[in-house]
Amino acid sequence: AIAARATEFFMEQQEKDAPLRGKKILVTAGPTREGLDPVRFFSNLSTGKMGYAIAEQAARLGADVTLISGPVQLDAPPNVTIVRVVSALEMRAAVLRDYQNVDAVIQSAAVADYRPEEAHAQKIKKQDGPLLVRLVRNPDILKELGLKKEKQILIGFAAETENLEANAKRKLETKHLDLLVANLAADGFATDTNKVTFYFANGRYEPHQRLPKHEVASRICAALAALFEESECQ
Amino acid sequence: AIAARATEFFMEQQEKDAPLRGKKILVTAGPTREGLDPVRFFSNLSTGKMGYAIAEQAARLGADVTLISGPVQLDAPPNVTIVRVVSALEMRAAVLRDYQNVDAVIQSAAVADYRPEEAHAQKIKKQDGPLLVRLVRNPDILKELGLKKEKQILIGFAAETENLEANAKRKLETKHLDLLVANLAADGFATDTNKVTFYFANGRYEPHQRLPKHEVASRICAALAALFEESECQ
Numbered sequence: 001a002i003a004a005r006a007t008e009f010f011m012e013q014q015e016k017d018a019p020l021r022g023k024k025i026l027v028t029a030g031p032t033r034e035g036l037d038p039v040r041f042f043s044n045l046s047t048g049k050m051g052y053a054i055a056e057q058a059a060r061l062g063a064d065v066t067l068i069s070g071p072v073q074l075d076a077p078p079n080v081t082i083v084r085v086v087s088a089l090e091m092r093a094a095v096l097r098d099y100q101n102v103d104a105v106i107q108s109a110a111v112a113d114y115r116p117e118e119a120h121a122q123k124i125k126k127q128d129g130p131l132l133v134r135l136v137r138n139p140d141i142l143k144e145l146g147l148k149k150e151k152q153i154l155i156g157f158a159a160e161t162e163n164l165e166a167n168a169k170r171k172l173e174t175k176h177l178d179l180l181v182a183n184l185a186a187d188g189f190a191t192d193t194n195k196v197t198f199y200f201a202n203g204r205y206e207p208h209q210r211l212p213k214h215e216v217a218s219r220i221c222a223a224l225a226a227l228f229e230e231s232e233c234q
Numbered sequence: 235a236i237a238a239r240a241t242e243f244f245m246e247q248q249e250k251d252a253p254l255r256g257k258k259i260l261v262t263a264g265p266t267r268e269g270l271d272p273v274r275f276f277s278n279l280s281t282g283k284m285g286y287a288i289a290e291q292a293a294r295l296g297a298d299v300t301l302i303s304g305p306v307q308l309d310a311p312p313n314v315t316i317v318r319v320v321s322a323l324e325m326r327a328a329v330l331r332d333y334q335n336v337d338a339v340i341q342s343a344a345v346a347d348y349r350p351e352e353a354h355a356q357k358i359k360k361q362d363g364p365l366l367v368r369l370v371r372n373p374d375i376l377k378e379l380g381l382k383k384e385k386q387i388l389i390g391f392a393a394e395t396e397n398l399e400a401n402a403k404r405k406l407e408t409k410h411l412d413l414l415v416a417n418l419a420a421d422g423f424a425t426d427t428n429k430v431t432f433y434f435a436n437g438r439y440e441p442h443q444r445l446p447k448h449e450v451a452s453r454i455c456a457a458l459a460a461l462f463e464e465s466e467c468q
Contacts (some may be wrong), residue, residue: 007442035238036276036394036422038395038419038420039279039280039344039393039395040276040277040278040346041276041279041420042270042274042275042276043274043275043277044273044274044275045275046273073307111272113360114275114360114364116366117364122395122396123393123394123395123396123419126347126371128350128371129371130348130351130368130369130370130371131348131369131370132366132367132368132369133366133367133368133369134365134366135364135365135366135367136363136365137360137363159273159357160357160430161271161272161273161356161357162356162357172325173246185273185357186272187273209425216255
C-alpha cells in the first residue's frame with residue numbers, strides 16, 4: 001500500500017512538473033520570405049522570439065516538440081526538433097507532413113499572406129519608371145488545419161494594428177481555433193516583451209499585462225495544458 | 235641627424251601599418267527595408283558581412299570610419315562610428331549628410347532599387363484575390379555621389395546573376411566610380427566568402443579567387459590605399 005501511494009505521489013509530481021509529457025506539439029515561428037527574384041523578397045518584421053520561447057517552454061514541460069521555423073537569427077532551443085523553411089509554401093508542406101501525428105499546433109509564425117505571382121529566375125534589372133508586382137494569396141495554413149482538425153488543439157496568433165477584439169474573435173471562429181493569442185502589432189513585433197489577450201473558443205478571454213516573451217510562452221503552455229485536460233475530461 | 239632619421243623611419247613604419255591614416259571613409263552595408271505597411275516590407279538577402287568587414291579593416295588601417303548600416307544582425311566593429319538606418323531614403327540622407335567631408339565612399343550596401351509607392355499606416359487586411367503593389371524607383375545613391383564628386387574616391391559593388399562583366403563596366407562608367415567590385419549574386423550573398431573581380435576606372439581589372447570576406451575586405455582597402463596614392467601623385 002505504501003509503495004502504491006509512493007508511485008501515485010511520484011506520478012502526480014511528474015504530472016505537475018511535466019504537464020505536457022507525452023504530447024506531440026508543432027510550433028511554427030518567424031516570418032516567411034516570398035521571393036521576387038534570387039535576391040529580392042517580401043517579408044515581415046517577425047523575429048521568431050515568441051515561437052522559439054514557446055517551443056523551449058513546451059519542451060521543458062515534457063512535450064515532444066517540433067519547431068518549424070522561417071528565416072530568423074535565433075539558435076534552436078534545447079530538446080526541440082527544428083525544421084527550417086523559407087517560404088509560406090514550404091512552411092505549409094512541413095506543417096501538413098506532421099499534422100496527423102500531433103496533439104497540438106501553435107502557429108506563432110507570421111506567415112506571409114501574399115507572395116509574388118512570379119518568382120523570377122534571374123535578378124530583375126532596374127528600369128526607369130515604376131514596377132508593378134502582382135501578389136497572390138498564400139494558402140491560409142491555419143484555416144486548413146482548422147478544417148482538417150480531428151483531436152488536435154489549435155492555437156493561433158493575431159497581430160493587428162486596429163480593431164483587435166473584433167478581428168481576434170472572427171479569426172478564432174473562422175479557423176476553428178481553441179485559443180487565439182491577440183496583440184497589437186506595435187506591442188509584440190521585434191521586441192522582447194508582448195502584451196497579449198487570450199481569446200478562448202468558449203467565449204472566455206484573459207487580458208495579460210506586458211510581460212517578457214518567455215513569460216507569455218509559459219502562460220500559453222499552461223493554457224494548452226488546461227485545454228488538454230478539458231478535452232480529456234469530455 | 236640620427237633623431238631625424240629615426241623620426242623618418244617611424245613615420246614610414248606608421249605609413250606602412252596604417253596606410254589609411256588621416257582618411258575619412260564612409261562605408262555603407264546591409265540591405266534596406268522598404269515598408270509596405272507597419273509590418274510588411276520588401277528587402278533583399280544582404281547580410282551586411284562584406285561592408286562590416288570593410289569598415290573593420292579600414293579602421294584597423296588607420297581610417298576614420300563611419301559605417302551606415304541597414305537592418306542586419308551584426309555587432310558594430312571596433313573603432314567605427316555606426317549610423318543605423320532602415321530604408322533607402324534614410325540611407326541616402328545619412329550618406330549625403332557626410333559626403334562633403336569624406337575622402338572616400340565604399341557603397342557595399344544592397345540598397346533596394348524600388349520601394350512601395352504607398353507605405354500604408356495600418357496593416358493591409360487580407361482580401362480574396364491578388365494584390366497589386368506599385369513599386370517606384372528609389373534614388374540611385376551611388377550615381378548621385380558620382381555626379382557630386384569632388385576629390386572623393388568612390389567604390390561600388392555589383393551583384394549580378396548574369397552578364398557580370400558588361401554590367402560591371404557599364405556601372406563603373408555611368409556612376410563615375412574609381413573601383414567596382416563585381417561578383418555573381420550566388421557567390422556572395424548570405425555567405426562568409428566571396429569571389430570578386432575588381433574593375434578599375436582606367437580599364438584594368440583583377441579577378442580574385444574565392445576568399446573569406448575579411449580577406450576580400452583587406453584587398454579592397456589595399457586597393458583604396460593605392461587609389462589615394464595615385465590621386466595624390468597627380
